[in-house]
Amino acid sequence: MALLRVLKKGAAAAALSYKQLLVIWVVSLIMILFVSFPLRVMLNAVFGNSMAVMRLTDGFDAGLLGDVGKPFLYLISAASTGGLLLLLAGFLLYTFFAGGLFASYTTAWGGLKMTAFIRESARNFLPFLKVNLLILLIIAGYTLIVLGIPVAARMALAKGSMPEGGSMILFYSIWLLGLPLWLFVADASRRWIAATGSDKAFRAMGAGFRALKERFWVSYGTVLLILIINALFIFISFWYLACSIPEKGGLIFLFLIVTQIMFFIRLFMKAWRYASVCEAVR
């Protein structure tokens, strides 16, 4: 029951912060457009007035690569570099806005005014960045221990071939089941920073671990359940992204609308996790 109460209150708080989520959505969309628009222009320039572009109509025909030649390599290079820069910028942007969201769920029940939201985002940015980097390091080490070492050992035994089978499924399962722990610690640490106004990342991490210990099952269960729902949603998103091939202008616009709604839902679910953890720790 406690778990359901936490999830319900978390969802309510996340829903109350819809304005902040809209801001995050708009800013991130504009940021990505800065890269995607030139890419589209470049793609049009590569094909010029050629009808060869119709070979992309029902999926990408890789046979075109040889015809397009070097311009396509430049396009791929630009898309890859642009994509990496976007990931970096996006990481910083989301870290920034997470400061405002946690402040919102810690002090104002999601109802923070926009100016306060931006101010809290700015105030919390550096300590949140430290916490994020620390938790990414912890997850990397955890991955190395739980997955990397068994895979390397089994590859050595199997003379270079990738291991598979039941035992690897076990290791993957352990890795997945452990992930909510670190995400809870990250969220609880950031909640502590938002609540106390401190900028001490390591103390915040300590608070995060203490919070996990104090209400382990509720904390763990909350994040695990939200993560499962998130994973399903992301699977559906990728499936839709891969399989949807709108061919005409109107359908392409509809595709844009649908994907942006899906992304907003994804933002909401992330906020739901933040708010639920804040509620669980409260």
Next chain:
Amino acid sequence: MKRFVIAVCLSLPLALAGQVIVDTPLSARLTGYDIDAILEPDSHVVSGDMRAWWVNNSAQPVRDVMMHMYLNAFSSNKSTFARGGRWSPAGDDGWGWVRIESMVDAKGQDLTDSMRYVSPDDGNEYDRTVLQVVLPEPVQPGDTLVLKISFESKLPSPIVRTGYADDFHFVAQWFPKFGVYETAGTRDRESDGWNCHQFHPSSEFYSNHSVYNVTVKLPEEYVVGSGGMFMEELALGEGMKKVVWRAEDIVDFAWTAWPGYQVMTRNWRDVDITFLASEKGIRKADQQFEAVIYALEYLDDRVGPYPWPHLTFVDPPMSGQGAGGMEYTTLFTTSGGGLFPSFIRMPEMVTIHEFGHAYFMGILASNEFEEPWIDEGINSYWEQRIVDDSYGDGYGLLRLPFIKLSDADQGRMVYVSSRSQTISTNDLPSWMYPHGTYSMMSYNKAATWLHTLEGIITTETMDNVFREYYRRWAFRHPSGRDFIAVVNDVVRSEHGNRFGEDMNWFFDQVLYGHEVCDYMVSGITSNKIRSYSGVIDGDSVTYVKSDRKSDTLYLSRVSLERPGGLILPVEVLIGFDDGSEIIETWDGKAAWKDFEYTGTSKAVWVKVDPDDKIDLDVNRVNNSWSSDQEFPAARRMAKKFIFLMQIMISLITV
């Protein structure tokens, strides 16, 4: 000598007289080998006693024989093969070699002092891959030379087609083997002589169709497979066993032994198909058998019958992948069966390709050294047809909702994206292609122009070309000129003079020339034809205002260019704004061509080679032009990029 020959003929065993596998000999059977060998797995050595025979089918006495000693390619770092940079040994135990310990003729005369290594291709004094044996007495026309040879073969590591990896052994090019004695006229040859090339990094093989009786002794835990038909297996005691195979009318005999093999068998018509693979590879057995059967049916139907009742193929384990992707007619190796997800048909493609070699150089035994295009190019062409026809709507190699790739496009892509398209003609010997272009030229360019030939003469005629090629040349040694003669005959009989006197104009450009093919649309203009205005009449000038509303006719000009030097006839499809279409033919001889149309509708788009028949065209992007610049695909891809980035950013952020 005559009495000796008679004696030899009378004593020739089953190998000469008996028919075990096929009812009548498929080939002339000028060579044969009875081999009794033992595999020592710890030292990776195969020791053997061999009785080899060769029939002089020429009209001249022959005073020497030439033999392949191809394992010696791995015997030093100065062999022609090793100098090519493809191989270095895995430690001191990695070297490979074949040594003749004794060689006597049927009279018991010792020939070991008459042996010497020669290097007919490059004069490399360190290369020991071709052996010349000067005979004490010449072999008279029609006589049979019998040699008794004791040899020892050490397998190399790492494996390049042949060799060992731990307890996995793939035993190919492992015994002294006759070259091909070609008579004048064979493959455009001017005089009789041996054709026996050194082992090069970029070359495969050339041999006579032979009969093999092979016995191998080895530890009983080893699972074996070969290009021969399994005759019997006997336990010898002390952990050893003996396996006996016989093969008829195949150009090479290879075998493999590994304790880890899993074996599965299937039947297709009267052919027993055996598949050997690792535990991982055997899981893909259904897909692999399906691929082999697709290829069997396809080639049986369109080229000619597969004549043997047996076929074995192998997916080597990871450690032995160097043996993968190779052909020995009734035995071939595939690769990667357990490595790729099922939607990527790469292992099936390799399987189909290597099986195809049973036809293209197995049955139609061309010279892979001197004319690699005629086996690799033709075989790649058929592989691409089979893969694309069998695995899904023309996109056989990869077909997912968001990305697709046909096997023919994959091969064509290698050619059209190469910067060395014009580096040489396509008829060079395999080791003469410069700058590492052997593969691109022999496989990809040749397959691409064969698809183009199919586009020009139609698929039906192309199939008839190959049926006739098989009928004339099965179990013989055709050359490129022989293939062209078949094309000319079949095209003439089916199309008359539609393409000219013959198709030499095509081969002169694509095989014996090095130009590229590129057609281009430079643009479309459509202007209203105005009524007459601005009349000058004697000294007086009268201005007559045009009645623009009555101007209803357009002059549309479609401008085409041929930037490439290769000339092929091409179709041009022109579309008008009222929905009508016109198809034109351009002979492509001039450097440019304008098509003009007068009418009430405007030309709005044009496609050169609308059905993509001319695969040789190195740039299809410039083959079309449309006045409508609406690019839904580009817009869709941009929207997908946006969503992908949004999801990815949300994923990497804690």
